[in-house]
Amino acid sequence: MMSLPTNSFTGKRVAVRSVSARADVERALTERGASNIQWFEAKDDDELNHLALQGKFDCIVYEKLDLMLTAIWKGDVDWQQWKQRGIRVEIAEQCGPPDWQSMIESVEGSYRTWRRGERRRQIIAAILLSIAGLIALLTILQATPVSP
C-alpha cells in the first residue's frame, strides 16, 4: 500500500524511481492526478540527478527510502543542490512518521547492503581483471627472447 503525503500531483512533472511495485506507485500517483510521469531505474540514478538539477521535475518520488539512500551512497544525488533548488522529494512506501531509532536502522541497513554489494562487485571485477592481466603477462613472457 502506497502512502504518498502529497494529495495532488495534478499538472506536476513527476520523476519516479521505482524497483518492484511500479504498478502500485503508478496507481497511487494517478489517483492523485499525476499524468506527467517519467520512470527511472537503478542504472539511471545519475541521469535522474542530472535532469533534476536542470529543473525538469517538480517532484521526485522514490518507491522506498532505501532507493534514495542507495543513490546517495553512489554519489548520484546532490542532496545539498536539491535542497537549494527546492526539489521536492517523496517516499511512496512510508508507514508513518519515522522515529530516530528506526531512521538510523534504515540508514545503517541501507549502507550495509550497498557496501556488501559494492564489495562483491569489486571482488568479481578484480578476479576477472587479474585473470586477464595474468594471461596477458604470460603471452608477453612467452614472446620475450631468452638470453643465452
Added chain:
Amino acid sequence: MTALIMLACVPLVMWIVQTVALRVAGMPIRWRIDARNASPSIRNAGRVTTQLSLVALILLVPLTRHRSFVAHYAALVPWNHTARHFAQGSAAATLCLTVLFLAWIASGRVRVELHQSRRKWTKRLIMLIPTALFGAFVEEFIFRGIVMAELQRTNLNPTTALLLSAFVFAAAHYVRAVKRRWTFPGHFALGCVLCMAFAATGSLWLAAGIHAGGIFMIMGMRPFLRYDGPAWLTGASIFPFAGVAGLGGLAVLASWVARYYPS
C-alpha cells in the same frame, strides 16, 4: 600524396551528408560536424557516411599506387612470423589497462557499477571482439598504412613523419563535435605509440594488436565502470589513457616497443 588528399576529403563528405540530412529534416545547417540533439536518422546517416567513406578510402588507395588490393594490404599485414606481434601487442595493452583498472578500483577512483541496460551491455559484450578487430584494423590501415606510409615516402625525417602521423590520428578523433577536448594529448600519445610500433616492425600487426587490446579492455569494462576521477588522473569514460596515469601507461608501452622491437 593522393591518398592524403583523399583522406582530407572524408570530413567534407561527412559535412555534406550531414547538411543534406539536416535540410531534409527541416533543421538549420551546422558549420561543424555535430549530430548532437539531432534525430537518430541524422546521427545514423553520419555514422554510416563515416564508415563508408573510410572503407572506400581503404579500397581506393591501392588503385592510386597501381597495385591490387590484396598485394597492397598483404604487404602491410604479411602472413609470416610477424603475425605473432598482434598477440603480443594485444597482451601488452591488456596488461597495461588491467593494472590501471585494478589500481583505480583498489583506490576507489573507479566504481564497479552497472550503468547500462542488460540488453545494451549484453549486445556490446557479444560484439566486443568484432568491434575491437574492426576498429583497430580500419584505423591502422588508414592512419599507419596510409597516412604514415605516405609521409615516410616523402623527404620528411622519420621522427617528423611519426609525430605528424600521430597528430593526424589524434586530430581525426576531434573532427566531429565531442564532449571532451582535453583528451587530445592522450590521443596524440596513443598515436605516437602506434606509429612507433609500425615504424619499428614495418607491418601493422603490432600496432593493430595494441590498438585492438586497448579497445577490447576499454569497451569491455565500459558498462561496468564509473569514473570518480579526478579526470586529470584517471581519464574518463572511454579515455582512460588520457589521464596522467594513462599517459604513464602509454610511456611504458612505448618503451616496451622500443626495447623489444628495435627498428
